Amino acid sequence: MTPAIELHGVDYAYDGGPPVLRDACLTVEEGEFVAIAGPNGGGKTTLLRILLGLARPAAGTALLFGEPAHRFSRRATLGYLAQRSRLGTDAPATVREVVSAGRLAAGGLLGPLRAGDKAIVARAIADVGLEEKADAPLATLSGGQQQRAFIAKALAAEPSLLVLDEPTAGVDPGAQESLARLLERLHRERQVTVLYVSHEFGAVENVVRRLVLVRGGIVFDGPPSDLPGAWHDPSHVHA
Amino acid sequence: MLELDFMRMAFAAGSVVGLLAPAVGFFVVQRRMSLIGDGIGHTAFAGVAFGYLVGLSPVLTALVAAVGGAVAVEWLRARRGTAGDQALALLFYTGLAAGVVLVSAAGRFDAGLFAFLFGAILTVTTSDLVLVAVLGAVGLATIGLLYRALAGIALDEEGAHVAGVPVALLNVLLAALVGLTVAISMRIVGILLVAALMVLPVIAASRVARSMRASFLLALALGLASVWIGLTVSYYGNLAAGGAIVLVAAAFVLAATAAGSVTRGRVPAR
Numbered sequence: 001m002t003p004a005i006e007l008h009g010v011d012y013a014y015d016g017g018p019p020v021l022r023d024a025c026l027t028v029e030e031g032e033f034v035a036i037a038g039p040n041g042g043g044k045t046t047l048l049r050i051l052l053g054l055a056r057p058a059a060g061t062a063l064l065f066g067e068p069a070h071r072f073s074r075r076a077t078l079g080y081l082a083q084r085s086r087l088g089t090d091a092p093a094t095v096r097e098v099v100s101a102g103r104l105a106a107g108g109l110l111g112p113l114r115a116g117d118k119a120i121v122a123r124a125i126a127d128v129g130l131e132e133k134a135d136a137p138l139a140t141l142s143g144g145q146q147q148r149a150f151i152a153k154a155l156a157a158e159p160s161l162l163v164l165d166e167p168t169a170g171v172d173p174g175a176q177e178s179l180a181r182l183l184e185r186l187h188r189e190r191q192v193t194v195l196y197v198s199h200e201f202g203a204v205e206n207v208v209r210r211l212v213l214v215r216g217g218i219v220f221d222g223p224p225s226d227l228p229g230a231w232h233d234p235s236h237v238h239a
Numbered sequence: 240m241l242e243l244d245f246m247r248m249a250f251a252a253g254s255v256v257g258l259l260a261p262a263v264g265f266f267v268v269q270r271r272m273s274l275i276g277d278g279i280g281h282t283a284f285a286g287v288a289f290g291y292l293v294g295l296s297p298v299l300t301a302l303v304a305a306v307g308g309a310v311a312v313e314w315l316r317a318r319r320g321t322a323g324d325q326a327l328a329l330l331f332y333t334g335l336a337a338g339v340v341l342v343s344a345a346g347r348f349d350a351g352l353f354a355f356l357f358g359a360i361l362t363v364t365t366s367d368l369v370l371v372a373v374l375g376a377v378g379l380a381t382i383g384l385l386y387r388a389l390a391g392i393a394l395d396e397e398g399a400h401v402a403g404v405p406v407a408l409l410n411v412l413l414a415a416l417v418g419l420t421v422a423i424s425m426r427i428v429g430i431l432l433v434a435a436l437m438v439l440p441v442i443a444a445s446r447v448a449r450s451m452r453a454s455f456l457l458a459l460a461l462g463l464a465s466v467w468i469g470l471t472v473s474y475y476g477n478l479a480a481g482g483a484i485v486l487v488a489a490a491f492v493l494a495a496t497a498a499g500s501v502t503r504g505r506v507p508a509r
Contacts, residue, residue: 076402137449
């Protein structure tokens with residue numbers, strides 16, 4: 001089977017600056033749940049941008065489902081949760097309106113949403129447990145519930161790859177655990193490939209079998225239990 | 240009041256602008272670029288001045304300048320990585336300076352210029368009305384067709400980009416709609432006040448509405464009401480129409496803020 005993600009010997013630097021990534025190699029098979037962690041400035045976001053085809057590596061190749069990532073032809077099947085600061089969480093929108101935006105690429109840009117797309121949106125809302133809040137304004141929800149709404153938005157694309165960038169940032173510890181359990185369940189039930197990117201991985205440590213640490217390159221790739229003791233402490237990951 | 244030809248003309252042209260300005264402004268406000276209308280207004284001023292200098296219709300030259308300026312801001316923001324406020328500042332000051340230089344070259348610091356700066360809705364002609372109606376209909380139809388796409392980008396631009404939505408094209412189109420709105424609104428509320436009609440009804444609506452669609456529709460209703468009430472007040476009070484319209488829109492913001500506070504006070508704490 002073609003891997004969902006393949007990076008081979010990827011180098012990247014911003015505008016003649018020092019390299020942010022060197023010789024990064026990563027293969028993620030379809031159906032895996034992988035956490036990508038590392039310190040701020042370590043290259044996680046750059047890695048993410050390259051594997052989503054939003055940035056071209058200076059050297060090496062990036063493939064999405066076997067196609068060059070920057071020319072990937074089935075983008076409508078990518079579910080992506082951007083960092084919270086980049087989301088319009090203060091827009092006067094309901095949960096349903098936010099989740100409906102996830103059908104934009106798959107459902108077409110023009111005119112109102114079709115009945116079949118509305119059903120997919122309703123299922124995504126139910127999957128994250130927000131049925132009762134479906135028509136509530138986003139601004140009246142807690143931080144954790146808002147993140148669930150945006151996860152539902154990503155699910156509304158019926159994704160083959162779900163990429164979550166810092167999904168637990170700004171969310172209290174209780175809600176972080178709840179989000180981790182939700183993601184584990186969605187991964188299992190929908191059999192979707194999940195990439196969970198965060199500067200710390202405590203919230204998903206117990207639900208992922210594979211952890212990738214990025215620090216100017218990929219410095220660790222394996223089960224969280226194999227992580228060297230010093231790196232296990234999130235404060236070392238931050239360093 | 241409506242038995243007078245010029246008032247009927249003013250209400251007709253004003254109604255188009257009262258709907259189009261908040262319809263376009265809605266997406267601009269969601270993207271936190273509320274001042275883009277102001278910056279593009281100054282570019283339109285340069286267009287008006289150029290029209291005077293070369294003897295072309297100031298409305299058409301303003302239309303070209305405003306749409307061109309709006310697309311330039313979007314290009315600077317998206318392609319050159321310039322911060323949104325810096326791109327706007329560049330447009331704002333360059334447009335104003337170019338306008339002043341061109342107007343002085345044309346020797347037209349006169350009442351005709353003030354009509355564009357502050358609006359002259361009572362001098363709207365039939366050809367003005369036709370232009371406003373046709374371009375307004377094009378603008379509103381475009382917004383209606385692309386409402387879902389523009390709303391989706393306002394909620395999550397990066398997510399839309401990753402999913403393959405043509406975000407850059409839609410952003411340029413929205414910028415062009417801002418330019419179009421500024422150009423056709425300047426005879427109604429004036430270059431210096433047009434941005435207010437794009438933003439204030441939207442702010443008022445977002446204070447009380449409980450969904451994006453309701454907020455959008457309420458913004459249109461408030462824009463229309465601002466124009467109608469403002470024109471009526473200006474007719475009976477012998478006041479400047481553009482200023483009266485914008486003051487009514489500002490009053491809606493104050494009222495909506497008060498109403499929103501009362502409503503939120505009744506909602507149980509989360």
